[in-house]
Amino acid sequence: MRLLIQLFALVLFVTGCATEKAEMGNVPFSAVPGIQEHHLDPEFWIRRQADAGKVVFDAKAIALQNEKLQRIDASVHQIEKFPATLSAAQAKEWIGKLSHRPEDPLFDEQGHEITAAAIDELVADLNLARLPDTQPTRYGMVIQRADLRTFPTRLRVFSTKGDTDIDRFQESALFPGTPVAIVHESRDGRWWFVVSSSYAAWIEKERVAIGTAQQVFDYARKSPFLVITSSTTRTVFTREQPQVSELQLDMGVRVPVLADWPSDKPVNGQHPYTAHVIELPIRGSDGMLSFTPALLPKTADVATDYLTLNRTNLLHQSFKFLGERYGWGHSYNARDCSGFVSDVYRSFGVQLPRNTRDQGVSPALNRIVFTPADTHEARLAALRELQVGDLIYIPGHVMMVIGFDNGMPYVIHDTTGISYRNSAGAISRVPLNSVSVTPLTPLLLGGGQPLVDRIYSIQRIRPQVLK
DSSP: OOOOOOGEEEEEOOOSSHHHHHHHHOOOOOTTTOOOOOGOOOHHHHHHOOOTTEEEHHHHHHHHHHHHHHHHHHHHHHHHHHSEEEEEHHHHHHHHHOOOOSSSSBBBBSSOOHHHHHHHHHHHHHHHGGOOOOOEEEEEEEEEEEEEESSOOOOOOOOSSTOOOOOOTEEEEEOOOOOEEEEETEEEEEEEEESSSSSSSEEEOOOGEEEEEHHHHTTTTTTTEEOOSEEEOOOOOSSSGGGGGGGGETOOOOOEEOOTTTTOOOBBBOOOEEEEEEEEEEOTTTBBEEEEEEEETTSEESSSOOOOOEHHHHHHHHHTTTOOOGGGGTTTTTOOOOOOOOHHHHTOOOOOOHHHHHHHHHHTTTTEOOOSOHHHHHHHHHHOOOOTTTTTEEEEEEEEEEEEEETEEEEEEEEEEEEEOOTTEEEEEEEEEEEEEEETEEOOTTTSOOOGGGOEEEOOOOOOOOO
16 A cells, blocks of 8 residues: 555666567557557457466465465454453554554645644544453444445645645545444544454444444345445435445455345335345444345346356456546545555455555565666566566555557556657656556666666466475
8 A cells, every 4th residue: 555655656667679669659649658449458468368367366265365364464464363352462562563652744725833742632532541451352343335434534635735645644435334343432433443354453333333253244144135336336225224225345245145035026215126135234323233035136247156266357357447436445435555456355355454565565465576686688578478467566665467569468456657769869748647658668666776676576366386
């Protein structure tokens, strides 16, 4: 998630064969070098794949990898296996890892510097002195898409005046149906510090309902179910049950289906024959968890199981986000670079760590490691072996491979923007701020260093080849 600021201004540089130079020097319709209209069509990339429909990773192998991720990746929390009680030391460790006092200046949306006194209040809001020595482990469930925050506040803060896109207190987001362990309450009583499988942070209490462990974890195992396969979809409007009215469900979210719902029984005042009757969590006035039926239109892009992981489906799923606004930490009701690849792969049932830094080094995945000792030529040779769906990591950023054109690898990634050298050799800036398609090998970092030379990992979401 945490894209490094110096990596936001990627620079496209003309290298390689004559074909690449011609493409890079001539700015096309899109003002993005190397991109023509056909590059924005997933079918173009699918047609270039041999055996595009061949299974890359079957359901059994995916389940084994997910189990391995839960077992050996330290960035993933096995909250269902938490002990019956939690200590203050453990809670303080989780909170302190995230909510430490900022060292650098921060500014609000009006460009005013956040004062030391205001920071003092944020630290006091953590309410650490009220942590009990031990507490029973409590569980809850997210009832609607909810932001995860560094501190228990909606205050948006930024590193520089006037740059109000990247809120430094925005961490991530959780989706409806996500189980969490409830660890602590803020000083004002409006926020909880929660631990989910993928992240630990502050969440608004109104977005979480308290339930028993059995309620919370059984929901995720209910069958039959639907998997959301569009970028986002929404439930049908209902005034009878506002909590599930036009509720956003993002790609990869799994929802139980009430298959035995009587065909002549209305759901929230509406006949159900034109929709799927699904079950969603809601929060009672007492804060407790219960479940209610809701309608999801039959026109919604959903599947009755996780999608088959093949190149055709990978390309279709990733391109469904094309053009979505970049959202640091899942802000703007969207997602960032690591959130983008996580959501795509979640539609296949594949679990990934939340942040780029954790994804890139996860020992549970099929990883190709690069070190400073690897030469530029050796790296280029490795890039020639890239396959659709491979995830390429540089510090603070991840890109997904979509194929080759004229011998050049292309990627789809959620990025703030790129720069490139035009035919005159001058650097031009293209602010993208969206899920975008770009060439890979011509990219440079600030100062002219080839991006290729900063790749430290390629994660291949497929079985490892035993030697």
